[in-house]
Structure formats: structure tokens, C-alpha cells
Amino acid sequence: MTKKITIFTVLTIFAVVISVLALPGLRSIADSRNKETAYEFSVDGEKWFIVSDKEKLDDLLQEYKEEYLQNIDKNALVKRLDLQSKTEIISVEVKPEEINSWEEVKTKIYAKENQATIIEVQKGDNLWNIAKANEISIEELEGLNPEINPEKIYPGDKLVVKPFKPVLDVIIELENTVVQSIPFKVTQEKDNGMYRNQKKTIKEGTEGEKEVTYSIILTNGYQASLDIIDEKILKEPVNAVVKIGTKTTVSRGGSVNYGVVQGKRISSSFGSRIHPITGKRSYHDGVDIAATHGNGVYAYSNGRVVSAGYNGGYGNNIVVDHGNGLKTRYAHLSVISVKAGQKVETGQRIGSVGSTGTSTGSHLHFEVIKNKKTVNPLNYI
Numbered sequence: 001m002t003k004k005i006t007i008f009t010v011l012t013i014f015a016v017v018i019s020v021l022a023l024p025g026l027r028s029i030a031d032s033r034n035k036e037t038a039y040e041f042s043v044d045g046e047k048w049f050i051v052s053d054k055e056k057l058d059d060l061l062q063e064y065k066e067e068y069l070q071n072i073d074k075n076a077l078v079k080r081l082d083l084q085s086k087t088e089i090i091s092v093e094v095k096p097e098e099i100n101s102w103e104e105v106k107t108k109i110y111a112k113e114n115q116a117t118i119i120e121v122q123k124g125d126n127l128w129n130i131a132k133a134n135e136i137s138i139e140e141l142e143g144l145n146p147e148i149n150p151e152k153i154y155p156g157d158k159l160v161v162k163p164f165k166p167v168l169d170v171i172i173e174l175e176n177t178v179v180q181s182i183p184f185k186v187t188q189e190k191d192n193g194m195y196r197n198q199k200k201t202i203k204e205g206t207e208g209e210k211e212v213t214y215s216i217i218l219t220n221g222y223q224a225s226l227d228i229i230d231e232k233i234l235k236e237p238v239n240a241v242v243k244i245g246t247k248t249t250v251s252r253g254g255s256v257n258y259g260v261v262q263g264k265r266i267s268s269s270f271g272s273r274i275h276p277i278t279g280k281r282s283y284h285d286g287v288d289i290a291a292t293h294g295n296g297v298y299a300y301s302n303g304r305v306v307s308a309g310y311n312g313g314y315g316n317n318i319v320v321d322h323g324n325g326l327k328t329r330y331a332h333l334s335v336i337s338v339k340a341g342q343k344v345e346t347g348q349r350i351g352s353v354g355s356t357g358t359s360t361g362s363h364l365h366f367e368v369i370k371n372k373k374t375v376n377p378l379n380y381i
């Protein structure tokens with residue numbers, strides 16, 4: 001009897017021990033039946049989410065990156081399109097409930113650190129004071145707004161002053177080759193047989209052409225760097241030759257008499273330029289002549305003042321109609337000395353050189369409009 005009980009007890013204890021030992025094993029077998037292979041996405045070593053379909057995740061990430069190619073010239077060569085952070089996709093075994101929904105995944109991928117700050121141009125604003133007020137440089141401001149023409153910003157225009165910042169930064173490396181124009185110069189020939197203020201164009205100038213290859217890096221669609229890596233001249237410019245009465249070529253400290261102003265040099269020439277990132281063409285409708293603040297600005301020839309006042313990026317500016325479809329514009333003036341409707345004569349002082357409107361220094365923007373189209377002023381002065 002005692003012996004039987006003892007055996008029974010031993011067997012019972014044995015069974016209990018076995019079952020206790022076996023239970024976790026059985027549980028894990030049951031668990032692994034519920035687990036499935038999934039993919040864990042991490043950014044800089046930090047786990048972000050788990051998805052069931054790796055290919056679909058790859059497609060989503062590609063789609064996200066490609067959104068940043070939207071405003072880029074279709075002809076540009078995309079050499080790199082990457083996330084800036086180090087990302088990893090690894091295979092994991094997880095329970096179904098650990099897998100994130102595609103909605104959650106998209107929300108995480110497209111998360112923003114901050115929206116872009118956009119300001120509206122007010123009356124009297126120019127790129128110079130907007131850049132200063134927002135503590136950025138003019139170059140940065142132009143980089144954030146590649147579509148703008150600095151001399152043509154008007155009240156109501158919207159400008160980005162602080163870029164949009166996503167959580168997942170996208171780096172793009174581009175190479176783009178565009179044809180840019182080469183401005184021509186004016187060669188002045190002194191002629192003592194000609195009267196003072198008399199000028200005669202002997203030969204009209206024509207612009208040249210060059211093929212420029214740019215290497216560009218963009219962060220989240222905004223220009224981070226832009227370098228010229230190759231330049232090939234397709235057509236040399238032909239300089240204009242102007243004969244000028246000797247008495248008018250007053251040379252004061254290396255300054256040049258451009259007729260409409262006594263200036264130092266042409267600081268920006270007339271013509272169009274193709275933006276290396278957007279591939280869009282922008283125009284500089286006149287020539288910028290660097291000149292001392294306060295220097296006289298003179299009417300190109302006889303005519304009537306069409307407008308005289310402040311106008312957006314041009315600042316204080318005057319437009320004179322000379323008849324026969326010819327008009328001239330004088331911009332960024334510090335002083336306007338004429339009124340709309342007033343008659344002016346060749347060489348009459350109409351204002352003073354300044355730096356109003358979009359201007360980084362004292363200069364005259366001189367524009368010639370022939371039959372409602374701007375033409376190269378260097379063929380006229």
C-alpha cells in the first residue's frame with residue numbers, strides 16, 4: 001500500500017514537472033504559427049514602422065523622393081536622388097497586429113518639421129529689404145524663389161523666405177547643360193569732326209552664345225550649391241561700334257559717358273538667361289550701369305514723360321515716349337525731377353542715380369522699348 005502510493009506520487013510529480021517544463025515550448029510553437037515575415041524600416045538606427053510588403057514600401061519611398069523633381073528642368077540629368085538620412089529595411093518576424101497600416105506609414109514618410117514661411121510683398125518692398133528683414137542673403141532669397149525676376153516684384157507677390165522642411169530630407173544631384181547668351185560690348189571711336197553729344201552707331205552689336213554645364217545640388221528642392229563645370233562657346237559676340245564726338249567722352253576717374261548717365265561700367269547686361277534648375281527663361285529688359293549715387297540722369301532724346309513714380313522692383317522710375325514706337329525707361333533713381341505729361345529734350349536732366357527698388361548698389365537701369373518690345377540698349381547709347 002505504502003509502496004503503491006509512493007510510485008503514484010512520483011509519477012504524479014513527474015507528470016506535473018514535465019508539463020510545466022513543456023508549456024513554454026508549446027506556447028512558442030503556438031506563437032510562431034501566428035507570426036509572419038514583415039519589414040522593419042529604420043532611419044538613422046531608429047525604428048520607424050513595420051510593413052508587410054517591401055516592394056510597396058520601396059515604391060512609396062521612390063514616389064516621395066520623386067515629388068522633389070517636379071519643378072526641375074525635364075532635360076536635366078538626375079545623377080542622384082536619395083534620402084539624406086541612413087535608412088534600412090530589414091526582414092523581421094512579427095505578430096500581425098505589430099504591422100503598421102499604410103496610412104500610418106505615409107503619414108510618417110511625409111511628416112514635416114515646418115511649413116515654408118511665405119510673405120506677401122508690400123508697397124515699397126524690394127528684395128534687398130525683404131532679405132534683410134528675414135535675415136537671409138539676396139542669393140538665398142533668389143535660390144528659394146527661382147521663378148522671380150528681381151526687378152519685377154510688385155506688391156501682392158508671394159515669396160518664400162524660409163524653406164519648407166520635411167523630416168526625411170531629400171538630396172538631389174543634377175547636371176544640366178543650357179545655352180546662355182554672351183553679351184556684346186560697345187567700342188567707342190572718338191571723332192573730332194562730330195559735335196558734342198553726337199553719336200553714330202557704325203556697327204550694331206550682336207550677342208554670342210555659349211553652352212554651359214552646371215552641377216547642382218538641391219536639398220528638399222531648394223538650391224544648396226550650383227557650380228559651372230564646363231563652358232563651350234558656340235558663337236562669339238560681335239561688339240557694337242559707336243562713333244562719338246570727342247568733347248563728350250569726358251573721362252573722369254575712369255568713368256564713361258553713356259549719354260543717359262556718367263557711369264563706371266555695365267554691371268548687368270541685357271538679355272535672357274535660362275535658369276539652370278527650372279530650365280525657365282528669365283529676361284533682363286535693360287542694362288544696369290553702375291554709377292555714383294546722385295549723378296545726373298539725362299533724357300535719351302526728345303520726348304514726353306509717360307510715367308514718373310515708384311513702381312515695384314524698379315523703384316523710382318521714369319518712362320519717356322520719343323515717338324515712332326520708341327520709349328526709354330530709367331529706374332532705381334534717388335530723385336525724379338520730371339512729371340508725367342511733361343516734354344523733355346535730348347540730354348535734359350530728368351533725375352538722379354540711386355538704389356531704390358530691387359537694387360544692391362547705386363546704378364541706373366536703362367531700358368529701350370521699340371514697338372512694345374525691349375531691345376538691347378547698347379545698340380542705342
Ligand SMILES: [Zn+2]
Binds near residue numbers: 287366
Ligand atoms: Zn536692371
